[in-house]
Amino acid sequence: MSVLEIDRLNKAYGSVRALHDLTFDVRAGEIFGFVGSNGAGKTTAMRIMLGVLAADSGTVRWDGAELDLQTRRRVGYMPEERGLYPKMKVGEQLVYLARLHGMSAEEATRATEAWTDRLGVGSRRGDNVEKLSLGNQQRVQLAAALVHDPDILVLDEPFSGLDPVAVDVMSDVLRERAAAGVPVIFSSHQLDLVERLCDRVGIVRKGQMEALGTIDELRSTDRQRWLLDIDAPAETVTAWASSRAGVLVTGHAPRDGAVVLELTDHARGLEQELLTDALTLGAVREFSPVRPTLADLFRGVVSSDDDPEPPTEGPARRRRLGRRGKEAS
Template structure:
């Protein structure tokens, strides 16, 4: 199946590096979340994919071939800075954009009706774009990315400014396109949405890919953590469990205690349970894994880029 490949992209502005060996792929039928702080290099990467910027080195390939101008006509792109003509009517503008991608007038008109209705702005086809709310402009911008039935979707902050209903509509559309075999990549700061919607995620910092994988893969850790609930006084539990080798304990909520195994430690759960049972009934020992927000915070806080680096990496 066809794959979008980003292979060792490098981009510099003088002595400042915007991208360093940026490498990942987006597979047919998957939704890929591209996350990072402002200025991390997400938009630069997407602009290189679309040919808006030229990389200093590296390649973008689709189906094993370098993504050239002809192939880019089959990409649906939604830029972060909206590219709609404000004084042009919605329907006419979308038909024009569909035509630029090679669609006939009749096919373009049918596609515009389909996608504006699907995205909830069918009644606004005769309105000027500037008369729409920001959320409806966002829906029209997504329709512009979808109207020519692209083989690849590249979306930069598509959920920005949308209300919850619109987020649900857009999420369903992206899932449908992925289920139809389209590789979908989008950037977003809404990490709870990324965690819920994406098949794989890449976390980028200062122009480098720092973490890449499925949510489950990213959340796995060699430092296991649990919430322990024992029918005993919390101070007593903390005092007893502090004697367990290879474990660090701290207060949790209420009477619970947080237990973290030291890296490489074995049979920590058994030792914790034996110690806890000396004190009272164990009501629960629940594994805790980091959320995507926790992972993002750990990656980004490891070394924040300078303000100048953030500006050029965007």
């Protein structure tokens, strides 16, 4: 069931349109990955969810009602830029933030101790934030989002600057919160983490949702790719594949004679026929489907942008699943 609904958000900064009918939802107990290139509109959308920015139009609803000041107090927010007081002690700061959300002094102290211990910075509660490493500051920033026991987590680049151990700790915390029914939405450029952690992913491009669904759903919309490895010279295999209707050679594997083929609609369902024909060139060592990673899918969506992330070219293709906005003009 959807608990957070983003409905046709629009936002412009002068002549620059940051959000264009951005539409998606987040479900109870779901970890939702919110990804896009620099400037795609992710941070703007998150700030509108929190009431830090006002949308030009569109609504943000929680449990069917528009978010107001009271419901926003139930959100745990972690901004991309560090929002901590550098000269304030870690423990005092977390207690202060928890009290702002309505907790008693005793509850705030207990929650501060629990979360700093859980995130591995319990021994630093008496230190000023500025004395901590960037990674430990990031842990404290997450503790600040969690300390008041929020009903939803909105995290902007939570894994930035973390070492592998800290990444594992934070990943476990997000899974635990989701298992407790708390919806988690986070943005990240670390697409391997997004793929590993998230139940669903939304890919934003130029302020609108271009792809939305589970990783398997996104893969199902991608063009079929197959690895064909034949005991024959690479140029022979490439020439043969290029002569087949509906078959495109999109890459070469390190081994001679191995190519990556893309099957268009014309060639789908003809894999057995292709394999039989390929055997005339030589022994087939492998003929298997290639499962695209989230990074591959991401490149396909943003490949026409000026500054895609990751900065690698890919097939220009848009995928649309689920709820999304209108086409950008």
